Amino acid sequence: MFELLSPALFLVAGALFTAVLKGHLRTLVLFAAPLATLWAIWQVPDGVSATVTFLQYYELQPVEGSPLRRLFATVFALMAFTGALYAFRQAKWYELASAQAYAAGAVGVCFAGDLITLFVFWELMALFSTVIVWCGGTPAARAAGVRYAIIHLLGGVILKVGIEGVVVHTGSIDIQPMLATNFDTWMILIGILINAAAPPLSAWLADSYPESSPTGSVFLSAFTTKTAVLALILLFPGEQVLIWVGLYMVMYGIIYALLENDARRILAYSVVNQVGFMVCGVGIGTEMALNGAAAHAFAHIIYKALLFMSAGVVIYRTGKSKCTDLGGLFRTMPYTTICCVIGALAISGFPLTSGFTTKTLISQAAIDAHLGVVYLLLAAASAGVFLHAGIKFPWFVFFQKDSGLRPKEAPWNMGLAMFIFAALCILIGIFPGYFYPFLPYAMDYEPYDSAKVLFYLQLLLFSGLAFFILLPLMRRTLTISLDTDWFWRVPLYRLYTWLGVGLKRFVHAVRGIADGVKGRVQDWSRGEGLKSGTLGELLSQPITATSLWIGVLLIGYVFAYFL
Amino acid sequence: MNGEKHAKNNPEQNPEPWLVRPESIRGICYGSVAVLVIVVLLETVVPIKGYFTIDNWHGFGAVFGFLSCLIMVLVAKGLGLLLKRPQDYYLDIPAEQEQEKEKEQEEKVDV
The missing domain is CATH 1.10.287 (Helix Hairpins)
Structure with missing residues (x-):
């Protein structure tokens, strides 16, 4: 059944029905469509089972299965489900419908067997993610949405130029590993990297995500950058330039997050930082590194969504998102605080969380490839992640001073969604043996080697010490930081x-x-x-x-x- | 709102939570320092074998973690001097304002 029909079509149907139905029926569709997609994902056989002729010349492969593709599609469907649970009582119907269409684009990219199908779903994502930014509803959100759309349409055009070039010059529309050696492949690489929030256009992410609604940013954090990572794994494994692009993104994310005052903008910069780890892994290109990039993307979607969910609850309850206005919320929001801390520990790669069992794969790959500098920079970046996302974010939002705010705890559906993702962060961290078999390549890796655990404990705990010693240097100011978006704004x-x-x-x-x-x-x-x-x-x-x-x-x- | 008033008016009935009392903060500080010392001392029992010659000495993880954070914060601070702007920086040139100006200019031209 799923030789020609992409599992994404369930989500497309879900989006349509979400738009026309009301009340409990809509809720039913919101939950049923991602679950049906999840089921369909695991029915897709490996390889290409059927093709369709398009314009008499191109053999489209709408569905191509592989463990890697299923892994990404699974986490996207999971995200669509938990995101719907998080948002269905608070978000507007058009935001929910757009989120389903957006997820459909992401799942469609996962199974696209050829460049043309990939491009179609790629643009579907661009379209509906823009709508989600607009759902922020403020003039700032409208303006940010327009800028977001311009960058993504530009990225789409560049990607299309590359695809046309490859098709004309090689006659093949297959998705297969390539290296950036000529104009066409460079265009494809640049087109994908724009979606991955790579420099120099990386500013689109921190510009747009924080302007969306409290629920919208949860969806936005999951799909666009991670489909770009998947596309990089499929098309450019081992492309050396990606190592340095990734390292730049890692450091850029930390520095800007340290300067930032807006809670969601801190998280947005930390998305760039985390995607940098994955891009670096794709650049290293060994089986271990690609496993690491894929596993880290999987874990990242979960803990980053969890962090955005906790920030979303705070904004939903208080209407404030600036660190200078927040603080001391743990008093009345203990549950949200715990979920946020679990997400923060996971993003920092603390032992017993998902970040540790996935990020160390990339570091191990750097060691195995004898890339000493890369390994040390990644270790330094891990310390930096703990600094900006692991401590800074929960500290300024839930602890530090008493802001006098006494908001209510999260609504039940938001709380349940956070519970599911917090549990997954810990389960993947404690039982990596059940998760690793789903990775694209078989490997022999033991994350809980005592020396490695101790090294990371030293690294992370002493960066925690650094945070509190340097706290006077990190006093929050009512400022923004100029980024490359200044050039177009x-x-x-x-x-x-x-x-x-x-x-x-x-x-x-x-x-x-x-x-x-x-x-x-x-x-x-x-x-x-x-x-x-x-x-x-x-x-x-x-x-x-x-x-x-x-x-x-x-x-x-x-x-x-x-x- | 009620809770807030309540907390302020009756400090005895509604004391500050455990986490922010001075004595517990002191306890947390001592505990943290103890943990830091332990993770460094543990290295004598669980030797960490460095992968590259530079990371082979005792307590490398601790020093490396601390120094990387120090450098990142200082770099951020330095860049902040250059890049930080008031939060309404972009609001000074909103599209609406520009459009208003354009409209005015158009009217002038039409007259």
């Missing part, structure tokens, strides 16, 4: 408005001249005794004026050509 925007005004003046000047000419012509036509204003009337009609303009332009063009 200030100078590029000014240029655009300046050109717009200039163009308007030019058009007005030309129109003035034209009016003058028209007046003359009218005088002339009257004077010549023609029926009153025939030519003048004709010229005042829009169509005539347009054709006249086209004529003028053509004459100008012919002149320019001969010059």
Whole structure:
């Protein structure tokens, strides 16, 4: 049954029904569609079972199964389910429907056997994630959504240029490992890296995610960047440049998160940081490293969603998201605090959490590949993650000073969703033996080697010490930090408005001249005794004026050509 | 809101939670220092074999973790001087304002 029908279609149907149904029926669809997708994902056989001819020339492979693809699709479906549970009583119906369509895009990318199918689902994601940003409902969210859409449409165009090039030059639309060696493959790589929030356009992520609704950011954190990681694993395993791109992202995320005052923006920067670990793993490219990237993506979706959920609860209950306004919330939100701390420990890679059993795979791969510098930078980054996401985020939101806020605990559905993900963080951390067999490559790896555990305990606990010693240096200020988005939000925007005004003046000047000419012509036509204003009337009609303009332009063009 | 008033008016009835009392904070500090000392001392029992020559000495993880954080915070602080702006920085050039200006200009031009 699933040779041609992508499991994503269940979510597409779910999105449509969510949009038209109401009440309990809608709730039923919200839960049933991800579960049906989850079931379908595990019915997909390995390899390509059937093809469809498209435009007489291309053999599309809408469904291609493999352990790696199923792993990513599973966590996306899981996310769609738990996200729906988290949001269904609080979010607007159009946000819920968009989230399902967005998840459908992500699952569709997972099973896309060819570049054309991949592109279609890729754009589906871009479309509906933009809607989710807009669901923030504020003017800031609308503006951020427009910027988000522009960057993603640009990324889509670059990806499409690359795909066209590869198809024209190799004749193949297959998804297969390649290296960035020529223009086409570079375009594909850049197109994917834009979605992975790689430099220099990485600013789109921290610009848009924090503007969405408290529930929207949970969905946003999961799909776009992780499908990009999957695409990198499928298309560019072992591409050396990715190691350095990944390391840059890791450090960029930490530094900006340290400067940030907005709780959700801290988490947004830490998404870039975590995706950096995965991109680096793809760059290393060994079986262990790819396992690490895939496993880390799986674990990351869960704990990052958990962190965004706890931030979402705080914003939902207090309406505030700035560290300077928050603090001391553990008094009345103990349950949310515990869930947040579990997520924070998991993102820091503390032993007995999912972050430890997945992130150390990438570090081990760096050791095995004798990449000493990469290993040490990743270790330093692990310390930095504990600093900015592991302690800073829960500390400033739930502890530090008493802000005087006494919000109620999370609503039951949000609490239950957080429970599911918190439990998964711990289960994957304590029983990695049940998780590793789902990874794409068989491997012999024991995360709980006593020396390794002790090393990471030293690393993390002493970065905790550093946090509290350096706390005076990290006093929160009512500021934002300039990022690369400054280039398109200030100078590029000014240029655009300046050109717009200039163009308007030019058009007005030309129109003035034209009016003058028209007046003359009218005088002339009257004077010549023609029926009153025939030519003048004709010229005042829009169509005539347009054709006249086209004529003028053509004459100008012919002149320019001969010059 | 009620809870807030209640807590402020009756400190005896509704004491500060355990976590923020001065004596428990002191206890947490001592406990943390003890844990830090233990994880470094444990290395004598559980030797950590470095993978590259640089990470072979005792307490490397602790020093490396602390120093990396120190450097990152200082770098962030330094970059902050350069990059930090008031939080309404981008609001000074909102699209709406620009559009308003454009409209005004258009009207002027039309007149």
